[in-house]
Structures are given as structure tokens and as C-alpha cells.
Amino acid sequence: MAFLAPLLLLGLAALAVPVLLHLTHRERDQVVLFPSLMFLERVPYRSMRRQKIRNWPLFLLRCAAFILLILAFARPFFTDTTSLAVTLNGGREIVLLLDRSYSMGYSDRWQQAQVAAREEINTLGPNDLATLVLFEQRAEIGARSSVNHDSVYAAIARAEVGANITRFGPALQLAKSILEQSEFTEREVVLISDFQKNGWSGDEAVSFEDGIRLRPLPIDGTDASNVTITSVAFEREPFSAAEQVTTVARLVNQSDLNVTNLLVTLELDGREVATQQIDIAASGTAMVSFDPFIVGEDQLRGTVRISDDALLQDNMFHFTVSSGQLVSVLIVKPDAPTLDSSLYLENALAVGNTPTFVTETITVRDLNTDVLEGRSVVILNDTAPFDGPAGNALVNFVGAGGGLLAVLGESVRWTPEASDVLPGSFGAPTARLSSRNNVLGYVDYSHPVFDVFNAPRSGDLSSAQFFQQRPFTVTNPESVLARFADGSVALAERRIGQGHVLVWASTLDSYWNDLALKPVYLPFVHQLVKHLGKYVEPIEWHTTAQVLDVASMYAASGHQLELERDDPVAVTPTGVRLPITGTDSTVLLELAHQGFYEIHTPGAVVDVPLALAVNADRSESDLTTLDPQELASSVTGRAVTERLGNLVLHERSPDDAEGQQALWRYLLVAALLLLTAETVLSNQLSQRVR
């Protein structure tokens, strides 16, 4: 017990006041003048009241009230908070936050953290309550204890380093919610972590209420080298019917030590295919390019691995690779085309390898069912052969999932059959007015064709001038994707069966507009063709803690997943089989481990296993630490004042201790109650005397 204002205890000397009052007050409050005390002094018995307390309860009440008042103003507090907790509530409650993000696997950090957690539990008494919370990106309760802390010890021993990144926010929030429901006065959060800077942005908005303390226990590992494979890139080249893929790995040295003779190995389907030896300067980066290999339609599992260092989790990088989706494009031009009407189109589609466009240009007279075989997209460049066999072939092609782009130029003619395919009808070309050029005025940026242009400085579609266009009247206004500034339709879409039809109301050369001369032309054409060809960019790897929709992944690969029939099962990198549940349209799978997940459909007629490469988030490899005191201060709103060895203790100042305990309030209330009782009692006594 200590006092914030001990000098005020001198006021206890004033206890003599009520004593004197009791002894003398009633006689002295009234003085009677008398001629002579000659006879009164002869009386041996004068006033017995002066020499003894007349009402002990009243006297004791006054003394007690006075003592309580003095004590309250002296601002007492208990210095030994543990004994206080035991006195008041019989114990304390702590929440042990144990960081198990994969950076804790660095060197012997995890072992240190387990030891620190056990030591913390050792300090608990039988009346104390402990909760172990294991956290990385998310937080979960590992164990709770009451009288016996064995369950917590066991949970600490069972806990393993995970594959996710550090996030302090959820863990602190969980600890807060646990302790806010606690009835203990002594509540404490012990945070055991390597305190990575990436784990705390400062925007978490976690704030502990008064009475909850945060004690950080930073775990510090030995300073060792750490090289991280941050990403792998692929350069694809068409090679016969397959692709030739060159793998380029990017490595970062996260430590301040130079790394020499580092072996970097490329494994494909579990076999080492190439190894290189490199040096990386301190805090430097390196790119390692391996010889190309051929990839067919089958999925190939690859891993780039480096020799072991202090942090194992970022020494490997998994990926899956298969031949990229080739988009076969058939350009159909009029029988007597303008000389270079398809020039810009062909050149635009010849550029790029994600995907690789395979283009063929024919005249409209050569269009038939056979030539449409294997095509993904047909571009009718200034022609509209919707009547006759060619028309039927096109309808069937689109209905089966093909894409059709109709470019309305000078030569195109309207036939009634066109209304079966196009989203509307077109008329004669508008007059070319040099003074009133048109521009694109409205674009539906939510459509896949235009979403890449949505971001600022990602392509200005309105820069192109349109001198002529064909008026196009849509049957469904919602099918319009772009309009000219005068309100006329520029691009419209219609869905037939599983395929799409797009109508461009001007040309894709330089006769009716100068779009082909603008930088936005190439991505615009690519987006049109990708959309019509249903191109999905292949995902070579995923990141831990991602949640994937398996159904959509199957759909992208051309398979329809049916839960009841296919009975899909995921096999984790650790070999555990996880039944996948959900609905037919949404089947979710959480990726918790680094490595290769395999999804099997044992119930399907043909089991098509799907491999998913999962890598840990590389931001965790950055081991830069933050100041634990800063974190504790921002969460508790109080300063951390003392550092003890490696452990940062949240020592409270006398002001803080007194402020938190606020014993003076209880004393003041007790004093007021006593004074009230004293008033009632003394009033009763006064009335009785009268």
C-alpha cells in the first residue's frame, strides 16, 4: 500500500478535533456569566460529561469518517497488483498471444517463443485464468485454462509455425473481447512475437479499455542471412502445338549479409532440371533465368528452390504451368476488299503472347463450316454473310460458344437473316462531315472489354476521331457497350447460346476513323478478341490464406463441377484429404499450407485432377521490426516506461496505478455514508436531549 499524497496523512493529527469536540464542545458552546464561582467551586462534582465520551457510537462514527476522508485525499493505491487481484477477486486473467506466422520459423525464434509462453504460464497461480491465442493473419483460441493450466501447456507444445503472415490487429481484437468479458480486475495481454513491421499498420483501431494491460515479449533471433524467392515469371513462345516456357525467378536478399554461391534449382514434376549458382549482395536482388522447357496441355508442377537459410518457408516457390490458351482468330474480309482493310487488325493480333493470337484471313466466299472448325473468334471485317450456308454455319458457331465480331464498314449489306445474329439492325453509312467528327462519348467500363481502360491513364478511347459510321439500332438498349458522342451506337453485344456477338459500327482500319493510329487500338482489339474467345489468364500460383472458388476454376478449364456427382476432395500439401463442400456454383477452398494442393473428383466419369501451387506471402520475409513499446502504447493509450532485459514490462507509474485502482472513490463513498449515519444519529440524540 502506498499513497500518492502521503503528506495529507498528517491531517490524521486532526483526529484530536472530534475528540476535543466530544469532550468540551457541549460545555463551551454556551458561556454563562455568574457573579462569583465561590460556591460552585466548592462543589466537588462539576461535570462528568467533560471527562468521558458520552456516546461511543457517535464518537467512533466521526473518527472513522474523518480517517476515511484523510485516506481518500491521500490517494492510496496498492503497489503489489498481484496481491490486490488476489485480495479483490482471487486472481487475474491473462491472454497469451503467440505469433505463429512463418517468420517465427526464422532460426530458433519459435522455440524461444514456446519457452517464453511456458514461463509466462508458470507465473500463474491456481486462481488465475489464462487463454492461449495463436495468431498469424487470423487469430484463434488455442486453449483456455482455469485451475489447471495443463491444457495451455499442451496447446503451446502442439502449436506449429504456420504459412501465413503476421497481423496483430485480429489477435489484439480477440484478446480485447476476451478480457472485456472477464470479471477479474487484473487483466493482461502478453504478446509474444518477433514484431514484424508489416504486421501493424497503425490503422487497426484496436484500443484497450482502462484496466487491460499489454505486455509485449519480443523474440529476437540471431542475425542470419535470408534470401527470398519473391516471384517467378514466365516467357512463353509458341512451339509447334505447345509452348516453350522460360522461367525467371526473382530473388531478394533480406539480410545485411552478402550471400555467395547460392544454389538456385528449378524442379519440374519433382525432378531437378537445372541448377544455377549466384551471388547476391546485402539487401540486393537477383534474377535467375533457366533454360526454356516445353509445356503441353498437361499441367506441369514446378518449384524454384534455393539452398536452406534461416527462414525455410521462403526458400522455395511453387508454380503450375501449362500451355497458354491459344486464341484462333478467323478474319473474314469482303470478296473485293479495300487493299489494307485488315492490315491493322492482323498486325494488332500478331503482337503479344498472353494469349497468343493465331490469325487467318479469308474472303467471305471461303467461309464455311469446315473453316470455322477450331476457331475461337471470327471477325467479319466489313462483310455480313448471314444468309445461306455461311450464315447457318456462323449461327451454329456462335451457339456452340464461339465469338463473332461484326465490323460494319463500307461494303457491308443488310439482309433479314442478319437480325438472327446481330443485336440490332444497321442502316446506310452516315455522310462524312469534316467539320463534325464523332468521338466515343459513352463507354461501359464495367464490361470486360473496357474494364482495363477504367483506371486513369490506362488508355483514352475518346482520343480517336470517327468520320463515318453506320447507324445501328439495337433491339435491347442494355446491349449497348459504347456510344458515340451524338448518341449513336458504337459497340453492342448479343449473347447466342454459349457464344457472344459484338457489333462495331465503324471500321477497324483507318478509313472511317483514326482509331487504328491511336495507342489504345491494340489493347482495344485484344480485349475484344479475348472477350469473344473467353480467354482466362492462367494463374500459376496462389498465396496462402486465399479462398478459392473451385467451381469457377473447373468452369474455366471447360469442366462443370457437380458436387453430389463428382464428390470433390482436396489433398493438402501435408497429405490430408479435405472433402470440399458448398453449392454447385460456389465451392470454396481455403489455402492454408504452402505447396501443391490437388483436387480430385472421384465421383466424376473422368477424374480430372487439378493442381494448385500455393506459396506463402512473401511480405512476411521482410523481418524489419517495429518498436513493441510503440505498439503497446498505441493499443493501451499509455506509455511503456521500463525495459527489463529482453522483456518489455508495462510498469505503471504511481499515478497510473492510483488512477486505475481509484481506491479514493470507495473511501470517499464510505466516508459519506458514515457522515450520513452520523448526522442521523446525532439528530436523534439531540431530539432526545430536548
Add this chain to the structure above:
Amino acid sequence: MAAQRHTLIPGASFVDPKVLARIENLELVARILVDGFINGIHKASYLGVSVDFAEHRGYMPGDDIRRIDWRLYARTDRYYVKEFEADSNANFSVILDVSKSMGFSSGGLSKLDYAKFLAASLTYLANQQRDRVGIVTFDSEIIERVPPSAKHLDVVFHTIDRAIAGRPGLLGGPLLRMTEFFKRRGILALISDFYEEPDTILRAVKQFRAQGHDVMVFHVLDPAELEFPYDAASSFEDMESGERIPIVPENLREQYKKLIEEHTSALAKSFNEQRIDYAVFNTSTPIDYALFAFLSARERMARVR
């Protein structure tokens, strides 16, 4: 004038002291009080030149030979001297205690006021009898002295009027010094509250008696001093010494009354033995009634003597 009828003496009307307190003119007060009295109720205490024959006595050397009754010498052949009774021109002095305790009042007239009225009445009465009147006021010392004279009535009244109770009092010293003033025998009226031991008081008063003075002692007390009617426990402060003692009156009232009664009884007994007239005057009692009762008793006693 308000008056109240007292049952002790039927037919006599007496004046309430509270009413007298409102009258500022002391002479008027005295006249009101005394006018109903019998004129010349007292006789001269010694023989003088008068027309009334008193007795014959044998001639002694030194006697004036003119006072020899020659007719009786002729009949008896012995020298006799004729003596006459003198009924006036006696010296009458009031000895008034103006010590601080005399200023006490429990609600009505203070003891000093009462004593003033008493002194004024007696002086007026004496003056009516053609006595010489004088006064001495004292506390622990002699404060003022007016020698007896037939012309000093106004001065005496004025002196009485000015008297205030200011300082602590003492009987022995002042009274001893007063014996030097009263060479000629006369009548002395001592008015005090007598807060001293009876022996001390008697020793002081006895000197006057030894000088041959006719001494009347008036013991003035407030009703509160006689009855001690206090209830609340209080600090009692001595008016003269300032000393305080806490008192619970209910516990010592009876003892106090017993002590004060013993005190007055002792005084009465001692004074009686010395043939000194003594009376206790309660300030709640009408002055004229008390005066009348006292003088009546004195008259009766004088006849006995």
C-alpha cells in the same frame, strides 16, 4: 404608575422593581418609595440638645456646669446634670458595593440597580428625617466618597446615579479605610452581595460597630443566585475573575442552594450577635416592600433592645 399588591402586607401597595428601572430620576424613585413611610420612624442614637427631657445623672468632673439642675441641687444637695434626647441631625451614610459582580442580572433589575434604588430610598428617607446624608462607593478600593451633610442629598443621588459595576471587589481593605471617615457616630447602610467568607465580612463590619455606628447590612442577591435555575450544561464564568468552569447545573443545584443558604445563615447569625441589622434582598422583590419589612423589623428590634 404600575403597582402590584403584595399579599404579605395587606393594604400596602408596592412598586415593581422593573417599573422603577424605567424611571431615570433617582430622587423621584426615592420619593415614590419613601413617601408612604412614617416620618421620623427612628430615634437619634445618642443624647443631644433638645426640648425633650431624658433623665438626670450625677455630675462628673468636666461636665458643663451650666447643665447642672440647680433646683434638684436645692432639694437634694447633690449635683445632677439634666440630659435631653436629640431626635435629629444624625449622620446617615450609605456604603455601596459597586464591584463587578453587582452588575449581574438574570433578566430583571441588576443587583446594582436594585442597590441604587435601595440606597437612594434610604438616603431620601434619612434626609426627610433631617439627617445628614453621605455615601461611599467601593469595589476593591474606595471609589467615591460624599461626607454626610444636610445639603448633600443631590450630590449623593448624583453619586449613586453615576455608580457602575466595573472592577472586582473586596470588602476588608475598603471598609477598614472607611473607619477613618466615620469618626462621628451615625447610621451606616452597607449594601453588597457579600461574596466573601462570613468571617471576613464580619471582621470588616464589626469595626463600624465598634465605633458605635448603627450598622444596617443589606445583602442583595439575584433570584438566579438563590435558586440556580440553569438547565443546560455550560461554562460558567466568574464575572470578576474571568475564570471558567464547565458546569452541569442539574447535578449541583441542590448543593449550591445549600451552600448559599449556609452562607446567608452564617452572616445572619454573626450580624445578629453583633446587633447588626441584616437582611437579604431578592432583586425580584419590590424594593418598597423589602424596605418596609426591614425597617419594621428594625423598629421592633429597637424596642426590644
